[in-house]
Amino acid sequence: MKLAVAPLAAILAALALAALPLLTSSNYIIGIGVSALVFTVAAAALNLIYGFTGLLSFAQLGFWGIGGYATALTVVTFGGSFWLGLVWAALLNAVLALVVGFPTLRTNRHAFVIVTLTFALLVTLIARDWVDLTRGPLGIPNLPAPTAWGYEFATTRQFYWIAWAFAVAMLAFLYALCSSRIGRTLIAIKQNEPLVRAQGIAPMPYKLASFALSAAITGAAGGVYCFYLRIIDPLFLDFYYMQTFLIIVIIGGAGSFWGVVVSGIALSALPEVLRFSADLRMIIYGLILVIAMFVMPSGVAGWLRDRKLVRLREALR
Amino acid sequence: MLGATMTIDTVYLVQLTLNGITLGLIYALIAVGLSLIFGVMEIINFAHGELLMLGAFAMTFALPVVGLLYWPALAAAILATMVIGLVIYELLLVRLKPDEFERSILVTLGLSIILIHVMQYVFTATPRLVDTQYGFEGVEIGSIRITWTRVIGAGAALAAFAGLYTVLRHTQFGRAMRAIAQNREAALMVGIRPLVVARNAVVLAAGLCGLAGAAISPLQLVTPYMGQFLLFKAFALVIIGGLGNIPGAIVAAVALGLVESWIGGFFEIAWQEAAVFVIMIVVLFVRPEGLFKRGGMRVG
Numbered sequence: 099m100k101l102a103v104a105p106l107a108a109i110l111a112a113l114a115l116a117a118l119p120l121l122t123s124s125n126y127i128i129g130i131g132v133s134a135l136v137f138t139v140a141a142a143a144l145n146l147i148y149g150f151t152g153l154l155s156f157a158q159l160g161f162w163g164i165g166g167y168a169t170a171l172t173v174v175t176f177g178g179s180f181w182l183g184l185v186w187a188a189l190l191n192a193v194l195a196l197v198v199g200f201p202t203l204r205t206n207r208h209a210f211v212i213v214t215l216t217f218a219l220l221v222t223l224i225a226r227d228w229v230d231l232t233r234g235p236l237g238i239p240n241l242p243a244p245t246a247w248g249y250e251f252a253t254t255r256q257f258y259w260i261a262w263a264f265a266v267a268m269l270a271f272l273y274a275l276c277s278s279r280i281g282r283t284l285i286a287i288k289q290n291e292p293l294v295r296a297q298g299i300a301p302m303p304y305k306l307a308s309f310a311l312s313a314a315i316t317g318a319a320g321g322v323y324c325f326y327l328r329i330i331d332p333l334f335l336d337f338y339y340m341q342t343f344l345i346i347v348i349i350g351g352a353g354s355f356w357g358v359v360v361s362g363i364a365l366s367a368l369p370e371v372l373r374f375s376a377d378l379r380m381i382i383y384g385l386i387l388v389i390a391m392f393v394m395p396s397g398v399a400g401w402l403r404d405r406k407l408v409r410l411r412e413a414l415r
Numbered sequence: 416m417l418g419a420t421m422t423i424d425t426v427y428l429v430q431l432t433l434n435g436i437t438l439g440l441i442y443a444l445i446a447v448g449l450s451l452i453f454g455v456m457e458i459i460n461f462a463h464g465e466l467l468m469l470g471a472f473a474m475t476f477a478l479p480v481v482g483l484l485y486w487p488a489l490a491a492a493i494l495a496t497m498v499i500g501l502v503i504y505e506l507l508l509v510r511l512k513p514d515e516f517e518r519s520i521l522v523t524l525g526l527s528i529i530l531i532h533v534m535q536y537v538f539t540a541t542p543r544l545v546d547t548q549y550g551f552e553g554v555e556i557g558s559i560r561i562t563w564t565r566v567i568g569a570g571a572a573l574a575a576f577a578g579l580y581t582v583l584r585h586t587q588f589g590r591a592m593r594a595i596a597q598n599r600e601a602a603l604m605v606g607i608r609p610l611v612v613a614r615n616a617v618v619l620a621a622g623l624c625g626l627a628g629a630a631i632s633p634l635q636l637v638t639p640y641m642g643q644f645l646l647f648k649a650f651a652l653v654i655i656g657g658l659g660n661i662p663g664a665i666v667a668a669v670a671l672g673l674v675e676s677w678i679g680g681f682f683e684i685a686w687q688e689a690a691v692f693v694i695m696i697v698v699l700f701v702r703p704e705g706l707f708k709r710g711g712m713r714v715g
Contacts, residue, residue, distance in 0.1 A: 154517045201696070205703040208459070208516060208658055212650045213699065219647050220692040227688070341528065348521065377536040380528055387525030391518055392510060 104356055108273075112266050115363075118258065125254045129326075130370055132258055135265035136323045138362030140339075141346035142272050142355070143315040149352035150276060151308045152288025153207060157198060157214035158316050158343060160221035161191045163335040165317025166324035167225065170238050180244035184321045191317035192310040199309045203302065218340070225332040237331020244325060257326055264322050268315055269359060275311070276355050284308055285353065341383055342366075348390050351397025361398065426558050431680040432673060437565045437634075439672020440572035444627035445649040446656070446664040447579065448620030454596035454659040455616040458511055458519030462503065464646025465530040466621050470496045470628025471637045472534065475543050483548045485567065492629035493622050500621025504614050513599065527643075534639040542636035549633075568630035575626055576665065579619075583661075592616055596659060651695040657705025667706065 118131050140162060147155045165187035172183035202213045225232050232238075243252040244260060251257050275281055286294050287301045294301055324330040342365075350361030394401045445467060452460050473495040477488035507526060511519045549563035583589035591612045594602040603609065628642075635641070652671060656663030671691055679687040698706055 148517075152517075154520060198696075201699045201703065205699065208453075209654055209699065209703070211459070211517070211520060212654050213695065216647060216651050216692050216695060219644075220689060223688050223692075227684070341524075344521070344524075377532040380532040381536065384525045384528030384532070387528070388507070388522055391522045391525065395518060 134366035147312040150284040159340040160218040161316040162320035165320030169321030187317040187321040188314035191313040195310040195313035351399025354399030357399025435673035435676030439669035443668035446652040461523035462527040464642025466624040467628035468642035470625035471632040496625025504617040564633040663707030
């Protein structure tokens with residue numbers, strides 16, 4: 099019985115979020131809704147590689163940017179549709195993740211962190227300096243509104259449905275993946291890789307696959323987000339996005355699917371509540387990160403799990 | 416006519432090479448600190464670039480006080496970053512255990528965000544220009560010209576490496592660090608206290624970083640963000656040289672300084688920035704453990 103609660107609550111929450119444009123007429127609030135949905139998907143993808151597989155990847159920022167640029171360029175330069183752009187963004191990122199992941203995962207998790215970080219920075223440099231392709235610091239403004247069967251998703255209100263459908267589809271896929279045998283294998287790799295090998299499972303394909311999937315989903319999320327902003331420039335690769343995804347995962351609880359989804363929706367509203375100057379906001383983000391790592395290193399979900407274990411032990415005593 | 420262009424080219428090349436060596440030595444100061452901390456604590460310090468930034472800022476504040484005298488300001492900057500390193504260690508790093516690699520990154524990343532934005536909030540993002548007693552004066556050998564600040568920066572870095580080598584090789588203080596890096600359990604058994612050694616390593620690395628920041632401050636603009644990009648390069652250098660390998664990091668750093676300077680002299684600026692990443696990926700493909708094999712923390 100208890101198992102059915104989470105999916106049921108999730109379906110109800112998804113329907114409630116779908117109704118947001120009917121409940122408010124404020125474009126500002128709907129805009130926050132779009133950010134919340136897209137950031138939650140990107141954070142859930144980071145959770146797949148960091149929370150489940152145990153590999154801290156800073157390349158998410160690069161994938162997010164490449165996804166945005168790939169989608170924008172498909173539409174503007176190559177004359178494709180928005181939807182085709184999303185497919186390209188996902189495919190390109192998956193391939194790049196394999197290329198970067200294969201040599202790096204052969205070494206150790208220390209090297210993985212540093213290489214993914216430098217990959218993200220390299221993408222930033224390319225976005226700024228490869229002017230022929232990306233149009234440099236000016237970026238690509240005035241991205242056209244996506245259309246489907248003659249319907250144009252022109253306003254923020256209409257675009258919200260795209261973000262909603264995208265988020266629901268991606269989160270459902272990630273949930274199915276994480277709660278399957280594959281998800282359990284990933285957790286096993288994080289907890290004890292030698293034991294996984296001893297069970298006759300090769301960890302490498304699992305690690306590579308989760309990195310590629312996480313890259314593809316992050317890229318598609320970046321594609322959706324840049325069409326919400328209607329412009330893409332090198333600021334799209336600001337480290338601020340990576341920090342936001344990380345804080346969502348850490349506060350929600352790395353390795354907890356629902357913890358990250360809930361904290362994604364909740365924390366996306368945080369920058370709007372904390373309407374201080376940008377510097378003060380970043381100082382608060384940094385403080386949250388440092389304090390969370392010491393006070394509740396496994397996030398709210400981990401903290402709740404620990405509480406439950408303590409109660410169980412007391413009941414058994 | 417042909418001869419004339421040839422000499423100009425040689426002068427240009429020598430100039431680029433000398434600039435590259437200076438740049439490389441400053442990279443090496445950062446990379447060595449990272450390697451030292453990794454060797455002893457098995458953590459990566461993301462806030463290392465911010466120590467450099469704080470060293471450079473300390474220089475901008477100390478110079479007017481001591482009447483633009485270079486050496487006292489340099490000493491003050493190194494001392495300031497060592498104290499900051501000590502505070503960072505006692506407040507945060509002491510709570511991390513050796514196998515908590517990801518946690519160390521996230522904690523120091525948070526610290527780096529806080530330091531950058533506090534500095535930007537208090538002192539604004541306006542770049543600061545540092546003037547010393549030497550100004551833009553320099554030595555001239557034929558038609559090759561190098562400013563004193565560059566010469567002294569490179570000299571101070573070399574002196575620091577010589578000092579570091581002596582400390583690690585010939586003092587009890589340094590031997591304890593190498594012992595912890597090579598075999599933690601055995602070091603514990605012979606009575607070496609890991610927390611004290613870790614604290615010493617962090618303070619020493621912070622001092623080297625402060626020296627780098629102070630030496631670089633007359634050569635480029637001082638901003639709250641200056642540490643970030645240098646740090647990312649230092650990360651790549653540490654990977655190329657082999658994690659925890661100090662001579663490897665120094666060799667990789669000087670080589671990168673040269674490569675960047677040469678590329679910057681002949682090609683577009685974008686290639687200069689991208690070089691380090693390309694080299695790192697190639698090295699990882701060819702030699703996943705880095706160019707120089709690591710067997711504990713070696714100094715010679």
